[in-house]
Amino acid sequence: MEKETISVIVPVYNVADYLEECVISIINQTYKNLEIILVDDGSTDNSSKICDDFSKKDTRIKVIHKENGGIGKARNAGVEVATGEYFAFIDSDDCIKETFIEELYKLLKETDSDIAGCRFYRNVPGTTNFVYPKEATEYNFVTDSWGIMKRLYNDMGVFCVVWNKLYKKDIIKKHPFTDIKIAEDAYIMREYMFEAKKIAWTSKALYMYRDRPGSIMTSKRNFSIEEQEQRMFWLEKHIAYYKANKIDELQALAEKVYLFNIHEVWSDLDKGAKKFYKGKCFEKMRHMLKSKGNPIKSKIKYTIFAIKLALA
Structure with a gap:
């Protein structure tokens, strides 16, 4: 062997x-x-x-x-x-x-x-x-x-x-x-x-x-647009691939993860990053809601998040 x-x-x-x-x-x-x-x-x-x-x-x-x-x-x-x-x-x-x-x-x-x-x-x-x-x-x-x-x-x-x-x-x-x-x-x-x-x-x-203290992925900071774009680049790439190849269910699943990541760091984004990602979230939300793959509870959670963004 x-x-x-x-x-x-x-x-x-x-x-x-x-x-x-x-x-x-x-x-x-x-x-x-x-x-x-x-x-x-x-x-x-x-x-x-x-x-x-x-x-x-x-x-x-x-x-x-x-x-x-x-x-x-x-x-x-x-x-x-x-x-x-x-x-x-x-x-x-x-x-x-x-x-x-x-x-x-x-x-x-x-x-x-x-x-x-x-x-x-x-x-x-x-x-x-x-x-x-x-x-x-x-x-x-x-x-x-x-x-x-x-x-x-x-x-x-x-x-x-x-x-x-x-x-x-x-x-x-x-x-x-x-x-x-x-x-x-x-x-x-x-x-x-x-x-x-x-x-x-x-x-x-x-x-x-091993989680090492102070790593880029674990540190809480006031993320700029540039920093957050790096954190989201892999998801942007995945979503674009599924969209181009009409793989609707995986696109919707990736969009859920995208919304999760923005939701988790929202309080750490600076003013410019929040403005930028508000529009991005609405775009991902529209497709995720009408596509299969995600459970109802996820759709409800991120719909509530989208409403909060709209009212902010």
């Missing part, structure tokens, strides 16, 4: 406090035929040295040093040199359970899928503890592109990220990462899922995700 090489790509930027734990968790995988690619994206702390030290200890480890260009370009640099039949991406401040690769590889092969994914632990901010998600057998499934995108728009945190999955290499090779700074995973996920004929999932939590 371990004849096929799996490339594990890790973009690294100023994560000296977490990098050793991350790399050790990859080295200790029960599936041993790995190519571990550490892409040092111009780190200014001790991360570069940590990468080089690990490469001297394990011949499976390759290190790329490059100028800082962002996580998308770092992942692309790893993909360019990767030789495996399957790819996995691990963020350098996270870590994985020792059976992460083995179990996703087995699931992918048994179901003849192109992508296999899992659930994840999430750390308790400010501590070294991770919380296991509540058991949910509905996460054991095999589906197609439409099925996974429906799930994505209803459970974004599990499905719209790059790092808790194993991919056939062709899926990744055909769709390079972009250099956008916010929600870069979600931006490209539709391409990956539509490229795949079959996607398999396990309810097991095999990935350990």
